[in-house]
Amino acid sequence: MSVKTPSKLEKIMAAGHFGVTSECGPPRGCNPEVIPHKAGFIKDYVDAINVTDNQTAMTRMCSLAACIKLKLMGVEPVLQMVCRDRNRIALQSDILGAAAFGINNMLCLSGDHQSFGDCRQGQNVYDIDSMQLLQTVRLMRDEGKFLGGGDLDGRPRMFVGAAENPFADPFEIRVPRLAKKIAAGAEFIQTQCIYNLDKFELWVKQARERGLTEKVYIMAGVTPMKSVGMAKYMKNRVPGMDVPDELIKRMSGVAKEKQAGEGVKICIETIQRLKEVPGVKGFHIMAIEWEEKVPEIVKGAGLYPRPVVD
Amino acid sequence: MIVAEQKKLEEIVGQIQDFNKILLVGCNECVTVCEAGGKKEVGILASALRMYFLNHGKEMTIDEVTLERQCDHEYLEEIRDMQDKYDAVLSLACGVGVQFMAEKYHDKPVYPGVNTCFLGATEERGLWTERCQACGSCILAYTGGICPVSRCAKRLMNGPCGGSTNGKCEISKETDCAWQLIVNRLKALGRMDDYEKLMPLKDWSTDRAGGPRKVVKEDVQL
Numbered sequence: 001m002s003v004k005t006p007s008k009l010e011k012i013m014a015a016g017h018f019g020v021t022s023e024c025g026p027p028r029g030c031n032p033e034v035i036p037h038k039a040g041f042i043k044d045y046v047d048a049i050n051v052t053d054n055q056t057a058m059t060r061m062c063s064l065a066a067c068i069k070l071k072l073m074g075v076e077p078v079l080q081m082v083c084r085d086r087n088r089i090a091l092q093s094d095i096l097g098a099a100a101f102g103i104n105n106m107l108c109l110s111g112d113h114q115s116f117g118d119c120r121q122g123q124n125v126y127d128i129d130s131m132q133l134l135q136t137v138r139l140m141r142d143e144g145k146f147l148g149g150g151d152l153d154g155r156p157r158m159f160v161g162a163a164e165n166p167f168a169d170p171f172e173i174r175v176p177r178l179a180k181k182i183a184a185g186a187e188f189i190q191t192q193c194i195y196n197l198d199k200f201e202l203w204v205k206q207a208r209e210r211g212l213t214e215k216v217y218i219m220a221g222v223t224p225m226k227s228v229g230m231a232k233y234m235k236n237r238v239p240g241m242d243v244p245d246e247l248i249k250r251m252s253g254v255a256k257e258k259q260a261g262e263g264v265k266i267c268i269e270t271i272q273r274l275k276e277v278p279g280v281k282g283f284h285i286m287a288i289e290w291e292e293k294v295p296e297i298v299k300g301a302g303l304y305p306r307p308v309v310d
Numbered sequence: 311m312i313v314a315e316q317k318k319l320e321e322i323v324g325q326i327q328d329f330n331k332i333l334l335v336g337c338n339e340c341v342t343v344c345e346a347g348g349k350k351e352v353g354i355l356a357s358a359l360r361m362y363f364l365n366h367g368k369e370m371t372i373d374e375v376t377l378e379r380q381c382d383h384e385y386l387e388e389i390r391d392m393q394d395k396y397d398a399v400l401s402l403a404c405g406v407g408v409q410f411m412a413e414k415y416h417d418k419p420v421y422p423g424v425n426t427c428f429l430g431a432t433e434e435r436g437l438w439t440e441r442c443q444a445c446g447s448c449i450l451a452y453t454g455g456i457c458p459v460s461r462c463a464k465r466l467m468n469g470p471c472g473g474s475t476n477g478k479c480e481i482s483k484e485t486d487c488a489w490q491l492i493v494n495r496l497k498a499l500g501r502m503d504d505y506e507k508l509m510p511l512k513d514w515s516t517d518r519a520g521g522p523r524k525v526v527k528e529d530v531q532l
Contacts, residue, residue, distance in 0.1 A: 083464075084464070088511070110464055110466060110471045110472075111464075112473070112480070113463050113464065113473070113480055113481050115463075115481050116480075124463075124464065126464045126465045126466070127514065128511050128512075129464070129465075129466045129467050129468050130466075130468075130471075131467075131468040131469070131508060131509075132467065132468070132509075132510075132511050135508070135511075136511075147511065163472060164472075165472035168470065168471075168472045168473065168474050168475065169470070169474045169475055169476060169477060169487070169490060170470070170474070170477075170489075170490050170493050170494075172493070173469065173470075173493055173505060176502075176505055176506050177469050177470075179506055180468060180469065180505075180506050180508060183506070183508060184468075184508055192472060239472070239473035239474075239475055239480035240472045240473050240474065240475055240480070
């Protein structure tokens with residue numbers, strides 16, 4: 001896959017290295033220190049940092065502003081954009097704004113339904129869906145066109161990504177859905193948190209058999225568990241999450257004060273196993289409100305130091 | 311059909327309590343089928359309101375009539391003389407009927423007795439579920455006859471979101487995932503290849519987004 005954008009993340013994976021990303025959730029307020037503080041822990045251990053877009057539909061500082069904060073501190077952001085809150089005018093407009101600040105990575109998402117968040121009575125937009133958002137960015141980047149047909153004055157040079165959940169239902173369309181996202185323009189994929197490794201490996205194998213792993217960089221998503229309580233919560237309460245019972249058993253088998261350490265250990269073991277899976281090109285480490293653990297995970301998994309590219 | 315459900319008695323009372331003579335008007339169409347505003351519901355609501363006002367020591371006349379339709383000039387005309395004798399009309403028709411009534415009897419206060427909910431079907435007695443949002447450009451041909459606009463909480467056009475679990479939607483275990491239904495149906499039709507066809511951006515100008523809509527069929531106009 002040839003390099004098409006100035007994205008560092010793209011260059012690193014194109015050069016054959018594992019890409020490593022992590023994420024920062026913007027604050028529930030306008031405190032300008034939160035993002036730099038979180039990013040400070042991880043910036044030297046990852047290639048780019050995703051900034052979530054009002055995740056779980058809880059209103060937060062906007063992803064674009066937080067990405068600009070990162071950019072200003074010399075960190076490469078991945079702008080997450082959901083289709084829940086903005087129509088096609090606003091989405092295109094934000095893409096241009098991001099590009100104007102040198103943001104070169106975007107992740108196109110549907111977004112969690114607003115009923116999970118703090119504005120349950122609000123409308124959702126869903127003017128377009130995440131696949132159509134992928135098409136939109138690619139149209140703007142590759143053709144230099146707006147959706148309305150007009151010409152752009154300067155193309156947004158975005159490395160375009162999508163999310164994929166190998167564990168959601170119906171399972172038989174998980175690979176066709178990946179194919180569809182690639183056809184829509186996805187160049188990298190960040191997956192849902194992986195705990196059921198066998199199922200994930202089956203999904204990658206099927207993707208490989210269709211030649212999809214040659215067309216897209218699959219970044220395996222991992223999230224360290226802080227406690228057995230978190231593991232149970234993820235299993236029972238988070239839609240589309242597949243947490244095997246053995247994992248809960250393993251977490252319950254260690255003393256409470258050692259569970260966090262065990263969670264980190266599991267996370268490192270997961271990455272080490274998945275590094276061997278052909279078709280896995282990187283890792284997306286989502287240490288939710290636990291950013292300070294990212295360096296330990298990256299080092300433990302043998303992904304440090306990060307490669308340097310032009 | 312249009313599915314509606316009756317408003318709570320307290321809300322209805324709040325709308326009409328300052329009047330003395332109310333004409334309660336039912337409709338024989340959709341709201342009869344969904345048991346929200348037909349002749350039977352008019353009778354029950356009228357009795358409940360009479361009892362309420364009697365208990366609260368207020369003189370209130372509530373008379374009943376049920377029209378064939380409230381979304382049609384012809385039937386609304388039937389109460390032209392009658393409505394004059396009342397302070398206000400309480401309509402148990404859908405929002406269309408209520409508005410048509412208000413347009414026709416311009417100086418008569420008209421109040422809604424039901425909440426108009428959606429376009430749906432009777433799944434079983436006492437259970438109505440949504441099937442259509444009247445987007446104005448039907449895509450059922452491409453989705454196996456199951457509508458993602460009305461049945462997916464995110465109206466996704468190209469497949470399920472990551473929240474689809476065991477055939478259910480992320481918003482509720484009671485709600486079917488529309489895309490699970492679509493995939494099941496495409497499988498049954500031997501058309502799974504269709505799933506991978508990208509659905510283009512939808513033209514919402516025929517939907518609410520395009521402003522108030524109208525359908526004109528010139529060949530039948532008088």
